[in-house]
Amino acid sequence: MPQxxxxxxxxxxxxxxxxxxxxxxTGVQRTIRCDTCGWRQRAQFLPxxxxxxxxxxxxxxxxxxxxxxxxx
Numbered sequence: 344m345p346q347x348x349x350x351x352x353x354x355x356x357x358x359x360x361x362x363x364x365x366x367x368x369t370g371v372q373r374t375i376r377c378d379t380c381g382w383r384q385r386a387q388f389l390p391x392x393x394x395x396x397x398x399x400x401x402x403x404x405x406x407x408x409x410x411x412x413x414x415x
Contacts, residue, residue, distance in 0.1 A: 351365045371387070375390050
């Protein structure tokens with residue numbers, strides 16, 4: 344039985360709400376799923392880029408927590 348690994352892509356919208364898309368890998372298959380709206384898609388190539396695109400287009404969530412400056 345193939346082992347499953349999950350990672351996530353999270354972004355914040357202009358109202359400060361966090362939106363998360365999870366990337367689940369089972370063997371060579373990858374499925375991306377949005378926690379906010381339930382959208383799902385299989386993605387063999389570049390699943391994290393597709394996840395970020397979904398967040399920007401569907402939820403206007405573009406603020407990447409990894410690239411934002413620290414708050415005082």
